[in-house]
Amino acid sequence: MRIDEFEFTKIAGAILSALLLIFGTKTIIEMNVGHGAFKPGFTLPAPSEGGGAEAPGGAAPAAAETPEEAAKKIVALLPKANAENGKATFKKCASCHVAEKDKKATVGPNLWDVVNRKRASFPGFAYSDAMKAKGGEWSFEELAKFIHSPKTYIPGTKMVFAGLSSDTDEADLLAYLATLADTPVPLPK
Ligand code: HEC
Structure with missing residues (x-):
């Protein structure tokens, strides 16, 4: 029995989609979950009630506390x-x-x-x-x-x-x- 070209294209297509699905999902999961050690490059200051004005790029953390x-x-x-x-x-x-x-x-x-x-x-x-x-x-x-x-x-x-x-x-x-x-x-x- 010979696989004609059309059949072959369908099989190859199916394999490719499966791979895409597997690696695509893996990548998306990794992007979201990270490796457990994901840390932001900087810490956003905690929101402060006092308005804690002056620090550039945001209020000082816990501005309510001296x-x-x-x-x-x-x-x-x-x-x-x-x-x-x-x-x-x-x-x-x-x-x-x-x-x-x-x-x-x-x-x-x-x-x-x-x-x-x-x-x-x-x-x-x-x-x-x-x-x-x-x-x-x-x-x-x-x-x-x-x-x-x-x-x-x-x-x-x-x-x-x-x-x-x-x-x-x-x-x-x-x-x-x-x-x-x-x-x-x-x-x-
Ligand atoms: C963005 C750069 C930057 C980061 C991040 C930074 N510092 Fe500094 N640090 C400076 C500069 C500039 C000075 C000098 C301040 C001045 O002369 O007013 C300084 C001064 C100091 C001094 C005074 C030292 C002395 O010789 O009198 C200490 C202590 C200090 N930093 C500790 C820290 C610690 C601990 C961290 C991390 C939690 C930190 N700094 C993060 C830039 C930084």
Whole structure:
């Protein structure tokens, strides 16, 4: 029995449609579901009741809460913070900051040894006037306030970052920063 050309075309067509269906569906599923690890390239600031105006590209997260209030909660989470999780959160900072010993500043100052460092003191980095004027040191609490909401805590900073909305993530991040030093800074007990 011979398969004539018409028959062959029909069979080939059927096979192609089946393949298309299988791979098409697979692609659509993958596009939607991702690999479980899908993360948006940036975090949209949480909607805020207060209108929380000034940060470019959106209001600061949890604008209802002052940086001071948030920092108290974050510091209270430090004894149980997880530096390993903090390392993952640091990816949000790594687009602008290196945090390795003896590396030059990039968009932002090098964050190696930043815990308890004097504010605005990384050699050769051109800090904003607002940052230079603030004075003091980067204690855990100061870091918590700033990273929670950079523009609210230091209006005029040139760090263009909306802030972290999760207190737990921020505590974990601080625990990670504390490890980045010749002598890691102990977390409060
Ligand atoms: C879009 C770029 C950008 C991102 C993202 C960013 N930063 Fe910054 N950061 C800067 C710049 C620029 C400065 C200098 C700010 C100034 O002079 O006002 C800075 C300053 C700082 C300082 C002050 C350091 C010092 O030497 O006084 C700390 C601490 C800091 N950033 C932590 C972080 C952390 C933690 C993250 C992630 C959660 C982060 N930054 C994300 C750009 C960025």
